[in-house]
Amino acid sequence: EDQVTQSPEALRLQEGESSSLNCSYTVSGLRGLFWYRQDPGKGPEFLFTLYSAGEEKEKERLKATLTKKESFLHITAPKPEDSATYLCAVQATGAGSYQLTFGKGTKLSVIP
Amino acid sequence: DAGVIQSPRHEVTEMGQEVTLRCKPISGHNSLFWYRQTMMRGLELLIYFNNNVPIDDSGMPEDRFSAKMPNASFSTLKIQPSEPRDSAVYFCASSLRDGIEKLFFGSGTQLSVL
Numbered sequence: 001e002d003q004v005t006q007s008p009e010a011l012r013l014q015e016g017e018s019s020s021l022n023c024s025y026t027v028s029g030l031r032g033l034f035w036y037r038q039d040p041g042k043g044p045e046f047l048f049t050l051y052s053a054g055e056e057k058e059k060e061r062l063k064a065t066l067t068k069k070e071s072f073l074h075i076t077a078p079k080p081e082d083s084a085t086y087l088c089a090v091q092a093t094g095a096g097s098y099q100l101t102f103g104k105g106t107k108l109s110v111i112p
Numbered sequence: 113d114a115g116v117i118q119s120p121r122h123e124v125t126e127m128g129q130e131v132t133l134r135c136k137p138i139s140g141h142n143s144l145f146w147y148r149q150t151m152m153r154g155l156e157l158l159i160y161f162n163n164n165v166p167i168d169d170s171g172m173p174e175d176r177f178s179a180k181m182p183n184a185s186f187s188t189l190k191i192q193p194s195e196p197r198d199s200a201v202y203f204c205a206s207s208l209r210d211g212i213e214k215l216f217f218g219s220g221t222q223l224s225v226l
Contacts, residue, residue: 034215041219043203043220044155044217046214046215089155098143098160098162098168099168100155
């Protein structure tokens with residue numbers, strides 16, 4: 001069974017204080033690892049897809065990296081508008097590959 | 113494009129009543145998903161449609177839940193009869209191709225069953 005564990009559950013940062021969010025996963029064969037951002041009262045919004053170990057993707061202050069067992073979402077010099085819940089999800093190869101298995105998320109709060 | 117549109121945004125009902133949630137996917141997307149989100153279990157896939165055909169409904173909790181997609185621009189999720197444990201946020205999502213590559217979520221329906 002595919003599993004995704006995100007840590008920490010919640011993270012408070014001062015504005016400008018860089019940090020990383022962790023996503024550990026267990027999957028029989030990885031087709032893709034996804035990062036989403038979810039604001040209160042809204043649906044998840046797509047950020048990145050990573051496909052193979054060693055791959056990195058960047059968007060503004062966010063950088064996602066992938067190893068064979070985990071992914072990190074690095075946040076550089078965060079701003080209050082980066083406050084949100086960040087969700088990680090894995091997509092397995094083979095039958096049922098349309099399924100995303102989500103972690104429970106990390107709630108990030110950036111304090112001015 | 114307006115994105116994935118869900119209605120209603122909030123629904124409060126009493127135990128035993130029928131609840132119908134509605135979704136309009138992004139035009140041109142051929143895959144549609146219904147998810148449920150709770151604090152305890154996170155996001156869970158309920159059902160997946162491809163080209164309006166239900167492909168996988170193994171996530172539907174029980175027979176009280178049913179979903180339809182009569183055409184490419186409309187889907188419903190029905191709960192009959194509703195129970196307090198059904199209280200959650202229900203999301204509809206669509207994607208451009210078979211499988212998922214990139215999911216676009218609606219804003220969800222917050223369901224409270226009293």
